[in-house]
Amino acid sequence: MQAIIAALLAAGALSLSLSGAAAQAQTQPEPRPQAEKVNFDSADRPGGKALPLSAIWVRAAAVNGQTRKPTIVAMHSCGGLYSLIRRDKSLMTPRNAAMVRELRNAGYNVLLPDSLTPRGKNSICTESLQQRELSAAVQARDIQGALRWLARQDEADPARIVLLGWGHGGSAVMKALTAAPERGMPRPRAAVAFYPDCTQFAKPHAAYKPAAPLLMLMGEEDDWAPVAPCAALAGKSGKDAQMLKLIGYPDSYHEFDAPGLQVLVRLDVPNRQHPGQGVTLGSNTETRTLAYRDMFSFLDEELR
Numbered sequence: 641m642q643a644i645i646a647a648l649l650a651a652g653a654l655s656l657s658l659s660g661a662a663a664q665a666q667t668q669p670e671p672r673p674q675a676e677k678v679n680f681d682s683a684d685r686p687g688g689k690a691l692p693l694s695a696i697w698v699r700a701a702a703v704n705g706q707t708r709k710p711t712i713v714a715m716h717s718c719g720g721l722y723s724l725i726r727r728d729k730s731l732m733t734p735r736n737a738a739m740v741r742e743l744r745n746a747g748y749n750v751l752l753p754d755s756l757t758p759r760g761k762n763s764i765c766t767e768s769l770q771q772r773e774l775s776a777a778v779q780a781r782d783i784q785g786a787l788r789w790l791a792r793q794d795e796a797d798p799a800r801i802v803l804l805g806w807g808h809g810g811s812a813v814m815k816a817l818t819a820a821p822e823r824g825m826p827r828p829r830a831a832v833a834f835y836p837d838c839t840q841f842a843k844p845h846a847a848y849k850p851a852a853p854l855l856m857l858m859g860e861e862d863d864w865a866p867v868a869p870c871a872a873l874a875g876k877s878g879k880d881a882q883m884l885k886l887i888g889y890p891d892s893y894h895e896f897d898a899p900g901l902q903v904l905v906r907l908d909v910p911n912r913q914h915p916g917q918g919v920t921l922g923s924n925t926e927t928r929t930l931a932y933r934d935m936f937s938f939l940d941e942e943l944r
Contacts, residue, residue: 647659675699678751683822685786693782694731695753696721699795700744710943711749711793711798713786714739715779715809716894718765720756721726735806735898742932743805749796751789755782755809764808766908776840779812780819787825798826800943803852807865807894810836810856817850828852830942832935835862838870839912848873848884855885857931859892863911864919887934894921899930 675698681690700709716736723733728889732740735751743750756762764772783803790796805813812831821827831854838856841848856874858867867888874886895901903922911917 669727678789680785680789683781683788690785691758693753693755693758693785693854695751695786695789696740698744698752700747700749706747706797708797709747709749709795710802710939711751711790711796712743712802712804713783713790714743714750714752715803715805716752716755717805717807717809719763719807720761721752721754722757722762723805728913733898734900735895738897738899741802742753746919747803749793751786753782753786755779755812765906766910768793768910769912774808774816776808776811776837779809780815783812783816783819784819784822784825787828788822791825796826799829801826801828802939802943803828803831804833805836806834806897807836810834810865811838814838814841814848814850814854817852817854818848819851821851830939831855832857832938833930834897835859835865836870837865838873842869842873850883853883853885853938853942855887855935857934858886858888859894859896859924859927860888860890861892861920862894863913863917864894864921865914866913886937887931889924889927889930892924892927894919896922896924897931898923899928 672691675696678695678697680695682693682694684690691755714736719733721732721736722730739751756764759774764774787801791798795835803813803816814836817828817831828851830852831850833854833856835858836856856870858870860867865877870886876886889896893903901921901923903920905920907918908917913920
């Protein structure tokens with residue numbers, strides 16, 4: 641497993657101009673990625689049965705001799721953590737691999753929990769929100785389990801924990817930011833959500849108050865997770881505006897940061913706004929570069 645993950649990380653490299661910690665990391669020699677499979681339990685509801693989870697743990701590249709490194713908990717989308725799952729090998733999706741490559745080179749540890757395989761699923765993208773057993777709230781409890789595990793890792797700086805997620809995982813990150821903190825568990829310092837579904841958080845009677853600054857990165861043409869509910873959420877944040885930031889990218893669809901994904905329409909994925917029309921997704925190389933730059937600038941600002 642470790643050799644396969646390392647090979648995929650090497651293949652998923654992106655060439656970007658980064659600032660702050662990322663720029664410092666580019667001047668360091670690049671050792672072989674240290675990746676391993678780890679296990680911990682999801683934080684289930686009180687009285688519920690804990691679910692054993694697996695995750696990929698990638699150690700940061702060396703930056704300025706730091707012992708404890710800032711650490712990212714990265715939550716996969718409805719399509720899962722892996723693009724291929726077989727008895728003899730499991731390959732991360734190119735998007736997850738590309739992100740891990742950039743983060744570890746910038747000096748971040750990365751923990752990638754697998755919320756689907758332990759529940760007997762490879763994908764939930766074609767399920768309606770009403771059908772999904774793995775809701776954003778359930779995946780948010782997986783995040784809590786990940787934070788419990790990080791609390792026991794000497795390599796993770798508990799004062800510099802970041803949540804990151806794509807799509808369904810981005811919504812889970814948003815949900816996790818509203819959870820009551822557990823005693824002794826590290827609290828996220830910042831969070832980044834790529835094209836989350838903000839509908840459940842943008843209801844008129846609901847007040848969304850994240851426990852840490854949140855950056856939402858959205859495609860303005862996204863018809864799977866439309867930008868409008870997230871814009872409404874950011875617009876009504878009022879005096880807490882510094883806690884909720886939205887950046888929209890023109891000419892960009894869902895999964896704009898997925899390397900080499902041709903723009904296509906998936907008719908098998910439900911479209912809540914336009915039933916039966918499917919959803920559009922695909923790469924935008926320029927937007928991916930901008931989004932990575934904006935993400936690292938945000939993290940440099942919040943973790944300094």
